[in-house]
Amino acid sequence: MNERRIGIIMNGVTGRMGLNQHLVRSILAIRKQGGVELSDGSRLIPDPILVGRNAAKLEQIAKEHGVDRWTTDLPHALADQNDSIYFDAQLTNLRAASVEKAIAAGKHIYCEKPLAADSETALRLAAQAQAAGVKHGVVQDKLFLPGMRKLKRLVDSGFFGKILSVRGEFGYWVFEGDWQPAQRPSWNYRQQDGGGIIVDMFCHWRYVLDHTFGRVRAVQCLGGTAIPERVDENGNRYQCTADDTAYGTFELDGGIVVQINSSWSFRVYRDELFSLQVDGTLGSAIAGLRECRTQHRVNSPRPVWNPDIANPFQFREHWVDVPDNQVFDNGFKVQWELFLRHVAEGSSFPHDFLEGARGVQLAELGLKSWRERRWIDVPEVGA
């Protein structure tokens, strides 16, 4: 079989996302399956080199997962012409400087969201990558979740008729770190370290809404810090300077109204950690990470408001599962495969730096809306 190697410099693989989603479940999984098949029938085999600050951690990860190459010397790695892709899953605040170096070194670049800490920097990176003629991409993993793909199927089929509104609930309780360890890194709760749920989640909401329903045209947001003090990984108390809760409303093309609550201080009473309900003139759906259920207008029950009697409806029984009908692989891996094909043979890849900049823009405008207590229009970028 005809095989081609592609070298990938992976920075930030000692972190949660870098290690679990990108190294293990994407790149190593792709290696295990024998690479990515290209249109000429050949196979593209990713060959990672792990980059980070902590040699001992890198060595251990490399050993544990059978990876041959690692280094603490990013400039040296970038200088190696045999590795053509740079990947970044470092802390958000550190991303832009490393991405800029990678562009200067002529690498194709794929990275975690947010692309940068502010939209000006994100747009600058997009322009630089474009001018350098390198391929570029940003993680938009939620689009590849089974639940979201089923929802998109419904939208494309015309199931909803006219879409009227969308309501999303995202979040779960993140422990404070004192009596139970927190399930997220402490930097998420410090603004000075790039934390905050608005910066984190509005990047996701931007591409989910743009790609599923229509362009986001305006945003209104109220944020808050529900838990003012937490305990970090080393057992030290710290002040939470970043928002951990956001109530966002968005106006989309076609007059669709979207409300999404995002919080790390909600307790879950729903089927999944994220759910999005769409109501249309002909039908409704509720999608999560994996599942999607529908209710067509012909199956809609006819409730009448009467608190004096026991509720006669089991409302959840009136919803029908959308079948899988296909194999859903890990979303991060699916997007990596698309990016690798994009680099190797120029196939289309819409999730580029400009898309990443749009996400950062929405987060920035959400924060501004909260500060100024008003609706803000979302201007086109890069048009």
Ligand SMILES: NC(=O)c1ccc[n+]([C@@H]2O[C@H](COP(=O)([O-])OP(=O)(O)OC[C@H]3O[C@@H](n4cnc5c(N)ncnc54)[C@H](O)[C@@H]3O)[C@@H](O)[C@H]2O)c1
């Ligand atoms: N796509 C998604 O769903 C998703 C989910 C969570 C996080 N993320 C993004 O992934 C990125 C990493 O998040 P995470 O949750 O994996 O964080 P993490 O804290 O687990 O990992 C951060 C990485 O950056 C490195 N790092 C930390 N401090 C550093 C410093 N001072 N200098 C150099 N390197 C440093 C760490 O060693 C680690 O490799 C963030 O940008 C975040 O927004 C994306």
